[in-house]
Amino acid sequence: MYVSINGQLVHEEDAFVSVFDHGFLYGLGLFETFAVIDNDIFLLDEHINRLKEGLHSIGVHYDVTVTEVYRVTAELLQANGLNRGYVRWNVSAGIREVGLSSQHYREPQVIVFMKELPVPPVAKEAVILRLPRNTPEGEKRLKSHHYLNNILAKQEIGDTKAEGIFLTETGYVAEGIVSNLFWKINNRVYTPCLSTGILDGVTRSFVIKLIESLGYKVEQGYYTENELYRAEDMFVTNSIQGVVPVSKLDGHILYSGRFSKIVSSAYAMAAQEKE
DSSP states (O other): OEEEETTEEEEGGGOOOOTTBHHHHSOOEEEEEEEEETTEETTHHHHHHHHHHHHHHTTBOOOOOHHHHHHHHHHHHHHHTOSEEEEEEEEEOOBOOSSOOOSOBOSOEEEEEEEEOOOOOSOEEEEEOSSOOOOOSSSSOOOBSOOHHHHHHHHHHOSOSOEEEEEOTTSBEEEESSSEEEEEETTEEEEEOGGGSOOOOHHHHHHHHHHHHTTOEEEEEOOBHHHHTTOSEEEEEETTTEEEEEEEETTEEOSOOHHHHHHHHHHHHHHHHHO
């Protein structure tokens, strides 16, 4: 597999970053994951804007254009013999001497990985995690190198394809290990608000607007675990899998899946129209 490091394609066996990179030493780096299909990337502007805004907030100077992203992903698709790819666009702070620094980083390392895009599941099961969601280390949660909370959650549920659902330390519903969460009760759709400490997902934001365009109200707020069990429909979202219905929660069958399928179909149609 080939990887792009600072714009240069190298084989994975030759892909290295310095041990003095502060992305490695202190977790100072952000990334975006998205799907590229036949050289098209859905919601790319939104991914780029989130990445640049997040890096600016942590003092990493970085700029990238849509044209550059398409150039690099096209090169990786060709080099790896793919027409559909799972992309991780990673920006690490860069090399600096050991020690915490108050100075901005002006020479970040840009590492872009690609692998074959997996087929999204028809539906998922979900389980409530015992491990609470950690609070953001800054003003809001960023898609950063700090993934220990997510890894510990994955270890908790073990080798399963189920999605783990975090609660906050105070017991409010937060998000999945790799997704944002929505559920429907009667004619209203619910999702945790950003102030619970969840990631401001690119797909989450798009899906909220999509649901509203279908004539439903989306309420964002603080909800307890018990309210999830009242759901007649539930789904999770992320940029790789799109909208995925949840068929069971902690073994309890959700009696409907119709609304999830409507949203999933509408999302797929919007993505295809973009292509």
